[in-house]
Amino acid sequence: QVQLVQSGAEVKRPGSSVKVSCKASGGSFSNFGFSWVRQAPAQGLEWMGGSIPIFPAPNYAQRFQGRVTITADESTGTAYMELSSLTPDDTAVYYCTRGLRGGFDIWGQGTLVTVS
Amino acid sequence: QSVLTQPPSVSAAPGQRVTISCSGTSSNIGNNYVSWFQQFPGTAPKLLIYDNHKRPSGIPDRISGSKSGTSATLDITGLQTGDEADYYCGVWDSSLSAVVFGGGTKLTVL
Numbered sequence: 594q595v596q597l598v599q600s601g602a603e604v605k606r607p608g609s610s611v612k613v614s615c616k617a618s619g620g621s622f623s624n625f626g627f628s629w630v631r632q633a634p635a636q637g638l639e640w641m642g643g644s645i646p647i648f649p650a651p652n653y654a655q656r657f658q659g660r661v662t663i664t665a666d667e668s669t670g671t672a673y674m675e676l677s678s679l680t681p682d683d684t685a686v687y688y689c690t691r692g693l694r695g696g697f698d699i700w701g702q703g704t705l706v707t708v709s
Numbered sequence: 710q711s712v713l714t715q716p717p718s719v720s721a722a723p724g725q726r727v728t729i730s731c732s733g734t735s736s737n738i739g740n741n742y743v744s745w746f747q748q749f750p751g752t753a754p755k756l757l758i759y760d761n762h763k764r765p766s767g768i769p770d771r772i773s774g775s776k777s778g779t780s781a782t783l784d785i786t787g788l789q790t791g792d793e794a795d796y797y798c799g800v801w802d803s804s805l806s807a808v809v810f811g812g813g814t815k816l817t818v819l
Contacts, residue, residue: 628808630754637711638746638754638797640808654807688753694801695744695808696759703753 595620597627597689597701604707610677613704615689617670626693629663629674632703633685641674643693652693679708712737713798715811721788722819729783729814731798737809741801743781745774748795748813757796758783790818 600614615627628643642653646665653661662675672689687704690697714732721727731743743761746754756765758774761781771786781798798811 630808637813638799638810640799640810643808652806655805690754695742695799696756697744697746697754697799698756698759698765700753700755 595625595691595699597691597699599687599689599701599704602705602707604709605679607680607708609679610675611679611706612673612675613687613689613706615672615674615701617672625691627665627672628690628692628697629661630688630690630697631685632688633682636685639685641676641687644672645693646672676706679706681708684708711812712802712805712809713800713811715796715798715814717812718815718817720817720819723788723790725788726784726786727788727816729785729796729798729816731781731783731811733779733781733800733809735779736804737779737800737802738776738781739779740803743774743776744799745781745783746797746799748797754797785816788818792816793818 596618598616603611605611626645629641631639641657642663644651644663646667651663660677665672684707689701691699745758747757748754761776762774773784775782795813797813802809
């Protein structure tokens with residue numbers, strides 16, 4: 594069974610960038626799509642974008658275009674999400690999840706990013 | 710303001726049935742598959758329903774999903790106190806080229 598293990602919590606200054614990792618274990622990584630979903634404190638879920646590692650072009654939500662970069666290292670089975678120009682509104686738990694357009698069946702444990 | 714509309718809260722007694730609605734448009738629910746997620750405080754969401762009505766392995770059949778037109782529904786029967794959680798619907802939006810979620814519904818088992 595595939596598991597997704599994310600990197601630890603981060604505290605960042607406004608204007609800086611953060612890069613969160615998500616390592617897949619226990620199964621093939623390259624052939625399934627994955628997405629990044631974030632959740633601000635006491636708020637709902639927000640999809641940021643997704644990718645299939647064997648295809649070169651990630652798909653980003655419009656509101657994050659130009660500020661988010663989703664990549665994957667197939668050799669290590671690790672996905673990354675980098676968000677730049679951080680503001681306090683970016684304070685949230687960031688999740689990686691398996692799936693591209695829904696049906697997100699496996700989730701990482703979440704990474705809290707605090708911008709302050 | 711979420712693209713999909715869910716009631717902020719629902720409640721029912723143990724053993725009863727509850728229905729959570731999710732309303733969208735032809736760009737999302739009307740022409741794509743709906744998923745439902747359960748989330749407990751401080752934990753990652755868990756997939757309950759995918760492709761409108763399918764249950765992943767391990768999800769009991771007292772949990773079901775359906776879709777009609779531009780609305781979807783999550784039904785939970787035989788409510789248990791352990792069902793108290795937040796529930797989200799999610800679907801691909803063809804106009805936005807993005808996955809959209811409802812604002813979430815807090816289920817209280819009285």
